Amino acid sequence: MTNSTTFHVHALPAAALDTVRRTGRDAADQPVEARLAGGGEPLRCCLRDAEEGEVLLLFGYPPPGAAGPYREIGPVFAHATACPGPDSAGSHPPAWRGRPQVLRAYDRQGRIHGGRLHDGTDPEAVIAELFADPAVHQLHSRNVVYGCFMFAVERTAG
Secondary structure, eight states, rough: OOOOOOEEEEEEEEHHOOOOOOOOOTSSSSSEEEEOOSSEETTTTEEEOTTTTTTTEEOOOOSSSSSSOOOOOOOEESSSSSSOOOOBBBBGGGGGGGGGGGEEEEESSOEEEEEEEEEEEOOOHHHHHTTTTOOEEEEEEEETOOEEEEEEEEOOOO
8 A cells, every 4th residue: 555644653752751760750750660671561762672681660651642631641661771762763663563553543632533453564554544534633552452552653744
């Protein structure tokens, strides 16, 4: 499927990560939890799975979006110290290609405006399909089993 939809994938913002690492507090003002990775934890700082033994933080994070009833705070993992970030900034995370995900669509008011479960083999096609609706402003990729926020996807001008 060829399409002209261009998009940008966003990991957790560096400023938000710096604040959590510096203060040891999350978005709900709760203490972050430091832990050693068992392996496989989805890291929102670099958009890959953790390797066993890496030092991680588990904390509450509010995905990007407008304030309102759909705004939430959910658990995320990140490296305890700064890392280089995603391997392929701006595109679907290569390490998560093939991973089933839910893409939840939001409008400009931060309200859910549809979504799709996909098997991960062609996430760009599902992203393009959801962005074909002009009311869709942003997508959130979500873990299928736990529902946790993985990353945000925004349309780019072009």
